[in-house]
Amino acid sequence: MKAIQKILNESLQDIQPDRNYEKEIFEKLNHIIKKINQNQKGIKAVLGGSGAKGTWLKTFDADIFALFNYSRYKDKSGKISDILESVLKKKFGKVARIHGSRDYFQIKEEKFTFEIIPILKISKAEQAKNITDVSPLHSKWVMKHKKLVNEMKLTKQFCKANNVYGAESHIRGFSGYVCEILTAYYGSFLKLVKNASKWQDKVVIDAAKYYRGKDVFKIVNISKLLSPLIVIDPVQKDRNAAAALSAEKFEAFKKAAREFLKMPSKEFFEKKDLRAAFLELRSNSCKLIEVHAEPLEGKADVVGSKLMKIYEYFLQKLQNHEFKMIKSGWEWDKSKDAAFYFLLVKELLPENIEIEGPPAAIKHHAGHFKKIHKNTYIKNKKIYAAEKRKYVKPEELLKSLANDEFVKERSKSIKIINFA
Numbered sequence: 080m081k082a083i084q085k086i087l088n089e090s091l092q093d094i095q096p097d098r099n100y101e102k103e104i105f106e107k108l109n110h111i112i113k114k115i116n117q118n119q120k121g122i123k124a125v126l127g128g129s130g131a132k133g134t135w136l137k138t139f140d141a142d143i144f145a146l147f148n149y150s151r152y153k154d155k156s157g158k159i160s161d162i163l164e165s166v167l168k169k170k171f172g173k174v175a176r177i178h179g180s181r182d183y184f185q186i187k188e189e190k191f192t193f194e195i196i197p198i199l200k201i202s203k204a205e206q207a208k209n210i211t212d213v214s215p216l217h218s219k220w221v222m223k224h225k226k227l228v229n230e231m232k233l234t235k236q237f238c239k240a241n242n243v244y245g246a247e248s249h250i251r252g253f254s255g256y257v258c259e260i261l262t263a264y265y266g267s268f269l270k271l272v273k274n275a276s277k278w279q280d281k282v283v284i285d286a287a288k289y290y291r292g293k294d295v296f297k298i299v300n301i302s303k304l305l306s307p308l309i310v311i312d313p314v315q316k317d318r319n320a321a322a323a324l325s326a327e328k329f330e331a332f333k334k335a336a337r338e339f340l341k342m343p344s345k346e347f348f349e350k351k352d353l354r355a356a357f358l359e360l361r362s363n364s365c366k367l368i369e370v371h372a373e374p375l376e377g378k379a380d381v382v383g384s385k386l387m388k389i390y391e392y393f394l395q396k397l398q399n400h401e402f403k404m405i406k407s408g409w410e411w412d413k414s415k416d417a418a419f420y421f422l423l424v425k426e427l428l429p430e431n432i433e434i435e436g437p438p439a440a441i442k443h444h445a446g447h448f449k450k451i452h453k454n455t456y457i458k459n460k461k462i463y464a465a466e467k468r469k470y471v472k473p474e475e476l477l478k479s480l481a482n483d484e485f486v487k488e489r490s491k492s493i494k495i496i497n498f499a
Contacts (some may be wrong), residue, residue, distance in 0.1 A: 082343065086343050086344065086345055087233060087268065089345060090233065090345050090347075090348040091229055091232065091233060093348065094136050094137050094236045095136075095137065095232075096135060097137070104141060104191055105141075107189075107191055108126060108130065108141050108193065110188075111124070111143060111186060111188070111193055111195075112124045112125065112126065112143060115143070115145065115166065115167070115170065115195070117170075121147065121148045121151050121152070122147055122166065123200070124143050124145050124146070124195070125143070125144050125146060126141065126142075126143065126144075127141075127142040127143060127144035127196065127214060127215065127218060128142035128214075128255075129141070131215075131222070132218050132228075132231075132259070133222075133228045134221065134228055134232055134255065134259060136232060136235060142194050142195075143193055143194065143195045143196070144196055144198045145163050145196065145197050145198065146198055146199075146200040146215070147159050147162075147197060147198065147199050149200050149201055149202075149206065152199060153199060153206075156208035156209060159181070159197040159199070160176075160181055160182035160183070160197050162197075163184065163195065163197040164176060167184055167186070167195065174186055174195075177194075177378050178378055178381075179211075179378060180210060181196075181197060181209045181211055182197075183195060183211075184196075196214070197211075198211055198212050198215065199212045200215075201213070201215075201216070203216075204216060204312075204314050204315040213314060213315060216314040216315075217256050217314060219314075220314050221256075221259045221263070224259075224262075224263040227262055227263055227266070230266075230267045230268045231258060231262045233268040233348070234258040234259075234261065234262045234271060235255055236348045237268065237272070237347060237348055238252065238253045238258055238332065239350060240346075240349055240350050240351065241331060241332065241335040241347065242331070242351075242353075242410075243331050243332045243335070246323040246324070247323075247379065247380045247384075248323070248380055248383070248384045248387075249380070249384045249411075251324060251327075251328055252323075252324065252325070252328040253321070253324065253328070253332065254320070254321075254323070256320055257310050257320050257321050257324075260284065260286050260310055260312075260313060260320060261284060261310065264284050264286040271336075272336040272339055275332060275333055275336040276333060276336040278308070278329075278333055280307050281307065281308075281309065282307075282309065283295050283309040283311070284308070284309065284310045284311065284321075285311040286310075286313045287311065287314075287316070289311055290311065290316075295309065295311070299311075299317060299319070300317070303317070303318065303319045305322070306319060306322050306323070306325075307325075307326050307330075308321045308324055308329055353408060353410045353418070353420065354369070354420070357369075357406070357408070357420040357422060360405075360406065360422055361422070363425070364424065364425055365405055365422055365423060365425050366422075366423055366425040366473075366497070367420065367421070367423075368420075368474055368477065368495065368496070368497050369418060369419070369420055369421075369495075370393065370418070370420075370493060370495050371416040371417070371418055371493070371495075372386055372389055372390075372418075372419065372490040372493055373490055373491040373494075374386055374411070374416065374417060374490060374491070375489070375491060379413055383411060383413075385488075385489035385490070386409075386411055386417040386489065389417075389419075389485075389490055389493075390409040390419045393419060393421070393477060393480060394407055394421070396476060396480055397421060397473055397477075400469075400470055400476055401432075402424075402428070402473045402476070404421065404422070404423055405423060405424060406420075407419070407421050407422065408420050416494075417490075421477075423473055427471050427472065428468055428471045429471075430467060430468055430471060431465045431466065431467060431468060432467075432468045433463055433465060434452060434463060434464045434465075434466060435461060435463055436448040436452070436455070436462035436463055436464060437461070438460055438461055438462075439461060439462045440460065448462055449462070451464075452464030452466060453466075454466065474495060477495050478495055481493035
């Protein structure tokens with residue numbers, strides 16, 4: 080136990096933000112907040128996100144919530160983004176508007192980018208007109224568990240290091256809020272991973288005990304309970320905070336928890352270099368192809384989903400063309416191009432491909448098949464065709480796919496790197 084605690088203490092020190100960085104970012108934040116609030120009625124800017132909760136890690140982007148007076152703006156929910164944009168432009172000049180369920184804004188201050196999110200100031204979740212309105216209530220709930228802030232940081236970093244962090248549609252992992260709820264529910268990071276290592280499918284976490292002694296599956300809308308882990312939002316009892324979690328990320332988290340308990344190490348809190356990991360897997364019997372996709376402009380979640388679709392498209396096409404995949408993966412850190420990795424068996428496919436047709440006895444279908452294919456023959460009472468394979472090397476296929484309209488609509492450019 081002492082050895083594990085030592086690892087946790089050292090890992091916590093490694094993920095704490097640099098004092099100078101922290102001081103600089105909060106000075107910028109306070110300046111922006113003060114400027115927004117100056118001579119402003121009906122709107123109050125406050126610190127939000129992990130900055131408000133104290134659960135930020137080594138580097139972080141702090142959010143600013145622009146709280147709109149509820150009684151004054153409750154019937155103008157659809158217009159508060161326009162109102163905030165006007166206020167910000169008057170006070171800061173140029174601001175970037177990002178489209179979302181409710182549009183929000185970005186302001187750049189030297190090396191920092193701050194997001195200003197318009198929110199109706201509510202006292203209970205039922206008043207929300209948009210999902211973002213509930214965010215300050217999440218912060219308040221987390222702040223009730225201040226003693227567990229460092230434990231929450233460990234959970235977040237563990238998820239980040241093991242590639243299961245983020246609820247965005249192109250990740251479908253554990254959100255920061257879910258990490259915080261799980262840590263508070265179990266009482267520490269270590270207790271969380273001990274329990275997670277034994278999780279079965281459809282685990283229900285009800286930190287606020289809304290459904291104590293009741294079957295949540297008979298009460299909550301079943302459409303909200305499709306994820307493998309059900310985390311009842313402690314400030315919104317009809318919401319599953321882990322609804323975005325995929326089975327893949329759920330299993331990956333459980334696997335990482337088991338491995339950590341079996342052989343504790345600081346490495347479980349250190350982000351792995353995916354490219355280096357794939358390069359190490361190369362051998363005489365396999366080849367690695369790395370693809371860089373330049374992202375489009377726009378909201379990170381939308382852009383990320385488009386990049387993920389390109390990756391899935393490439394993967395599917397490689398498999399459809401009978402290239403033998405050993406391992407694949409992709410990453411995107413938002414500041415660079417997305418990188419796709421395909422580790423394949425190093426062998427040229429046969430020049431010809433055999434296409435199976437209908438039974439030879441069915442003359443009508445067999446005749447139609449012969450019209451489409453030139454070199455046909457009978458085998459096992461079926462008609463087959465031998466055709467020249469279009470792609471015998473996977474990189475040739477990928478170069479061709481890079482010019483597909485499907486790919487062009489979802490990225491600015493594609494670059495293929497072939498490691499022999």
